Amino acid sequence: MTTTLANKIALVTGGARGIGRGIALALADADAGADVAVADVDTLAAGAQHYGDARVSGFESAQRTAAEIGARGRRALAIGADVTSKADCESMVAATVRELGGLDVLVCNAGVVSLAPVAAMDEATWGLTFAVNVKGVFLSCQAAIPTLVARGGCIINIASVAGKNGAPGLAHYCASKFAVVGFTSSFAKELAAANVRVNAICPGILRTQMWEYLAETLRAPGETRDQSWQRYVQQLIPLGRPQTPADIGQAAVYLATAANVTGQALNVDGGIELH
Numbered sequence: 188m189t190t191t192l193a194n195k196i197a198l199v200t201g202g203a204r205g206i207g208r209g210i211a212l213a214l215a216d217a218d219a220g221a222d223v224a225v226a227d228v229d230t231l232a233a234g235a236q237h238y239g240d241a242r243v244s245g246f247e248s249a250q251r252t253a254a255e256i257g258a259r260g261r262r263a264l265a266i267g268a269d270v271t272s273k274a275d276c277e278s279m280v281a282a283t284v285r286e287l288g289g290l291d292v293l294v295c296n297a298g299v300v301s302l303a304p305v306a307a308m309d310e311a312t313w314g315l316t317f318a319v320n321v322k323g324v325f326l327s328c329q330a331a332i333p334t335l336v337a338r339g340g341c342i343i344n345i346a347s348v349a350g351k352n353g354a355p356g357l358a359h360y361c362a363s364k365f366a367v368v369g370f371t372s373s374f375a376k377e378l379a380a381a382n383v384r385v386n387a388i389c390p391g392i393l394r395t396q397m398w399e400y401l402a403e404t405l406r407a408p409g410e411t412r413d414q415s416w417q418r419y420v421q422q423l424i425p426l427g428r429p430q431t432p433a434d435i436g437q438a439a440v441y442l443a444t445a446a447n448v449t450g451q452a453l454n455v456d457g458g459i460e461l462h
């Protein structure tokens with residue numbers, strides 16, 4: 188049984204901050220020990236800015252995460268790549284192979300959220316959500332097929348509990364995450380004969396930049412952002428505590444080393460969804 192990622196090479200999209208950073212650090216952790224490429228984007232190619240400059244973290248932030256990985260004694264690489272671009276996805280995989288020597292674990296984590304009831308949703312909001320959350324996963328996975336097949340690698344797509352159940356104001360986001368779960372199970376069956384495993388993680392709620400935006404936008408009258416956040420944690424999570432990037436990183440290390448697990452969408456959510 189393989190429980191180590193020593194001599195493995197990983198690539199994490201949207202890896203500069205939040206969940207992606209947590210996954211990148213967990214994969215690089217001394218016990219796991221992968222070398223890690225961190226891909227992120229400075230500005231999005233298209234779409235309205237729902238949380239302005241805060242929605243993307245930028246290449247400098249990717250460089251800071253790469254430096255943290257380097258400080259753990261692993262080789263690291265920061266890559267500027269927008270996952271909505273086929274050319275960027277191809278060059279991000281090529282840079283990882285060229286600079287780090289291959290690719291064994293692809294983590295498709297880049298994602299965006301916004302709040303919009305269906306009646307008021309504009310096409311740009313729908314389009315950007317699907318461009319990043321769904322097409323970005325497809326393009327990243329497609330670009331990595333040759334090297335993953337050659338090395339018997341694996342893919343971990345970051346979906347959400349929003350890929351298991353609906354939520355008001357999030358029809359576009361939930362539809363995109365259901366799509367990631369469906370893509371993951373289909374792709375797992377396509378690549379099983381090549382010994383490439385494809386799984387997803389469905390995180391619950393984490394106070395990353397994404398939830399700073401949601402907690403602020405969903406504030407009840409007179410409520411602070413902290414109170415809004417706490418209300419959602421208590422309402423939504425049976426275990427009564429939020430998830431952390433380290434929790435998601437732990438699941439990523441498990442899926443990266445679980446040789447007989449493929450096609451799964453693993454909830455890491457304190458009991459929000461039980462299927």
Ligand SMILES: NC(=O)c1ccc[n+]([C@@H]2O[C@H](COP(=O)([O-])OP(=O)(O)OC[C@H]3O[C@@H](n4cnc5c(N)ncnc54)[C@H](O)[C@@H]3O)[C@@H](O)[C@H]2O)c1
Pocket residue numbers: 200201202203204205206207226227228231242243244245268269270271296297298299300319323345346347348389390391392393394395396397398
């Ligand atoms: N925070 C939560 O509660 C939560 C819950 C379930 C699932 N998720 C999912 O986890 C993933 C990470 O979210 P997070 O909470 O860390 O959010 P975040 O906003 O902190 O991080 C998202 C990262 O993705 C990057 N990114 C956005 N668009 C990109 C693009 N086109 N190309 C490359 N990088 C891009 C951003 O720059 C940022 O670094 C997302 O897919 C999100 O949908 C988050």
